[in-house]
Amino acid sequence: MPATRASTSFPSGRPSTAPSEDKVAAALLRRLPTEVAYALARWKNIGVSSLFYRASRRFPKAISRFLIEGARRRLPAGYDVERHFTPRYKPWDQRLCLVPRGDIFKAIRRGAASVVTDTIETFTERGIRLRSGEELEADIIVTATGLELQLFGGAELWVDGRRIDVHETMAYRAMMLGGVPNLAFAVGYTNASWTLKVELVAEYVCRLLRHMDAHGYASCRPRLDPSVPEAPLLNFSAGYVARALPELPRGGARYPWRVFEDYALDRITLKAAPIDDGVLDFER
Incomplete structure (x- = not known):
């Protein structure tokens, strides 16, 4: 099957270029205890990423112009x-590619790299x-x-004894x-660092296990509610996600x-929500 190289959004303006050094983090480390500085730098990066995503969804034309002109x-x-x-596609309909230090643009300017947008026959x-x-x-x-x-x-x-059709379940x-009893998995964010969500899931599962140990429960399973309308598990238009939707659980x-x-x-819901929320069924 012929493969197409589609154009990609590359954030290249100053606010979204990936520098080799986080100057804000470096300044915080010079003035604050390491643990505090890292926590503040982490939240700064999360906040900037979140704001850019929200702006992209609310003002796609303006953000698209910003990226293209950059x-x-x-x-x-x-x-x-x-x-x-x-x-x-619009910004963040699919993932954006960060450019470390703008290296791809530098390589193109000096003739060390080129981009071809076409279909491979x-x-x-x-x-x-x-x-x-x-x-x-091409050598490789x-x-x-x-x-x-x-x-x-x-x-x-x-x-x-019954095979579970994962697509017929809800996450x-x-x-x-x-x-499905005693099964947990992690699906990260499509609009931020994947590991941010994985970390929250791991912490929640540990809370769940401690709750089960404390009450002598051997299993737990979410109780399906047929009245809940369906929604995609991943609201993301990338081809590999669209192809996988028939195999994924539903949201x-x-x-x-x-x-x-x-x-x-x-972070609020997974850290603060009660484990025994009326949806999880526990058995000894």
């Missing part, structure tokens, strides 16, 4: 920015041939399209499956089945 300023005069750095002895007829010579080809997500490493779920707090439109792509809100 790339244009860093590229050679006359470079075809519209073709190579203007994606078909086939491999050749010397590289790849594009649909336009152009042949690109790295495939970066056609990714297929695999849930639970491909393992099947069975409960009491409780985006970490457990309705009707719900109401808490605690709703998936929040918001670290601050998840």
Whole structure:
């Protein structure tokens, strides 16, 4: 199947370039105890990322112009920015690519790298041939399209002799499956660092295990509520996510089945919400 290289958003303006050093963190470390400085720098980075995401969703045209013009300023005069750095989707419909120290733009300016936006027709002895007829010579080809997500490493779920169709289940707090006992998993954020959500899930699961130990429970499972409207588990238009949706559990439109792509809100709900919330069923 021919593969297409679609244009990608590269945040390249000063607020969103990835520098080699966080100057704010460095300044905090010079003036504050290490633990305090790291905590403040962490929340600063989370806040900046969250604000940029919210602005992208609320003002997509303005943020798109900001990104494209930022790339244009860093590229050679006359470079075809519209073709190579203007994606078909709005900012944060798919992930944005950060540019460490703007290195890709520097490489393009000095002629050490180039970008080609086209459809790959086939491999050749010397590289790849594009649909336009152009042949690109290559010593190494790295495939970066056609990714297929695999849930639970491909393992099947069975409960009491019945195979569970994961897509027919609903995700409780985006970490457990309705009707499935003693199973937790972690799905990170699509709009921020993946590990932020994974950390919250790990802490919640530890709280859940301590609660079960304290009360002598051997199992727990979320109780499905048929009245909860469905919603996608991942509200993300990337091709690899769209292809995987028929294999993924569903989200719900109401808490605690709703998936929040918001670290601050998840931090409050997952750290403060009672374990025995009337949705989890416990058994000894």
